[in-house]
Amino acid sequence: MIPAHFRRMTDWPILASGKVDRENLVDPRLSPQPMVEEETMEEGEQKLIKIWCAVFALEMVRPSDNFFSLGGDSLHATSLLAAIETEFGKRLTASVLLEAPSLRALGKCIESASSMPGNLVKMRPGDGDTVLVFVHGWGGTITHYLKLVSCLLFKGPVVGLQGSEQQGDPPTFRTVPELARHYTNLIRKMYPNKKYILAGHSAGGVLAYTIAVEFAARARSVDLVIAIDSRPNGIPIGQRGAAMLPYLKSRWRVHGQRLRKLPLRHWIHYAWHRFRASLHLARVVAEPVKSGQDYSIDLLRRHRLPQSSIPVAVVQCDQTREDLALAWRHLVGEQMRSYPIGGAHDRIMQGENAGKLARTLEEILDGRGDWRE
Numbered sequence: 409m410i411p412a413h414f415r416r417m418t419d420w421p422i423l424a425s426g427k428v429d430r431e432n433l434v435d436p437r438l439s440p441q442p443m444v445e446e447e448t449m450e451e452g453e454q455k456l457i458k459i460w461c462a463v464f465a466l467e468m469v470r471p472s473d474n475f476f477s478l479g480g481d482s483l484h485a486t487s488l489l490a491a492i493e494t495e496f497g498k499r500l501t502a503s504v505l506l507e508a509p510s511l512r513a514l515g516k517c518i519e520s521a522s523s524m525p526g527n528l529v530k531m532r533p534g535d536g537d538t539v540l541v542f543v544h545g546w547g548g549t550i551t552h553y554l555k556l557v558s559c560l561l562f563k564g565p566v567v568g569l570q571g572s573e574q575q576g577d578p579p580t581f582r583t584v585p586e587l588a589r590h591y592t593n594l595i596r597k598m599y600p601n602k603k604y605i606l607a608g609h610s611a612g613g614v615l616a617y618t619i620a621v622e623f624a625a626r627a628r629s630v631d632l633v634i635a636i637d638s639r640p641n642g643i644p645i646g647q648r649g650a651a652m653l654p655y656l657k658s659r660w661r662v663h664g665q666r667l668r669k670l671p672l673r674h675w676i677h678y679a680w681h682r683f684r685a686s687l688h689l690a691r692v693v694a695e696p697v698k699s700g701q702d703y704s705i706d707l708l709r710r711h712r713l714p715q716s717s718i719p720v721a722v723v724q725c726d727q728t729r730e731d732l733a734l735a736w737r738h739l740v741g742e743q744m745r746s747y748p749i750g751g752a753h754d755r756i757m758q759g760e761n762a763g764k765l766a767r768t769l770e771e772i773l774d775g776r777g778d779w780r781e
Contacts (some may be wrong), residue, residue, distance in 0.1 A: 471512035482552040535735035545611030559766035613638025703720040
């Protein structure tokens with residue numbers, strides 16, 4: 409790896425022990441270095457520099473700085489795109505940070521941006537007859553896939569499916585099957601003669617599987633569905649209980665530890681509070697979908713996934729207590745393969761975890777030809 413910043417040191421801060429005092433080292437990104445680019449910077453680029461400084465909490469950013477080299481992740485991307493929309497009145501997709509990761513290149517994209525993006529966003533170009541599609545979950549965003557896509561060595565085109573709410577429009581689909589039919593039409597229209605691999609994290613895995621089922625109903629098969637720490641819905645209560653057993657054990661352990669810290673007189677109040685919370689969740693799940701509610705409510709209602717012969721690769725974080733592989737096996741049988749990976753559900757695509765996940769996905773993609781043998 410090549411460092412993004414250099415600084416020539418005439419002397420080093422030394423501790424009493426004779427070692428270098430790392431805390432007093434000057435950050436090269438904050439050092440006042442001559443910037444030739446500043447002479448030719450335009451007003452829009454200067455505004456963008458202020459935005460980057462605020463997002464990354466830095467005192468100075470150069471036009472040549474790279475979003476990912478500065479440690480950019482999905483949270484930085486969300487803040488950056490929101491600030492750009494406020495300042496410039498242009499709504500950009502997350503994929504623009506892959507196409508133009510430097511500040512100066514991003515500024516040119518802002519200047520040329522004129523229309524709102526659609527649901528299907530090109531995250532990275534590529535050659536080959538297979539398209540890799542990352543599917544959104546709740547909220548409709550695909551920014552959390554940015555770091556993963558930047559680490560992935562997949563040679564084919566990579567696209568993302570984002571919800572209409574990311575374009576400033578209210579969702580127009582109330583159920584997951586309705587949304588899946590719409591997305592199937594979009595994918596087939598943009599890539600009519602390609603093979604498809606669908607991937608999704610959390611609720612995105614459920615939506616990806618539903619889209620694959622819709623493809624199968626139209627006599628078009630999807631090569632593979634990759635469910636990244638995604639829990640399927642609609643499996644029988646027995647299978648569901650068996651899959652949930654590790655999770656229930658961990659939750660009982662947590663509640664037991666909390667009760668031991670409470671005085672005995674508070675035990676009944678704590679149990680009643682947890683019982684009421686469970687009743688509220690059960691009531692929300694049982695309520696019918698009302699007019700004006702969107703597909704995310706249907707996901708919460710535990711949209712029932714049908715059984716099929718679609719190959720599914722299940723990537724499960726080791727901190728996820730539920731046995732996801734057991735649940736998916738009920739839906740696709742021997743067409744399911746499990747790939748454990750370290751990390752937590754909400755941090756699997758951040759920092760170093762994104763690189764590890766990318767290597768796992770490459771292992772899955774390299775071996776997918778053996779699945780139907």
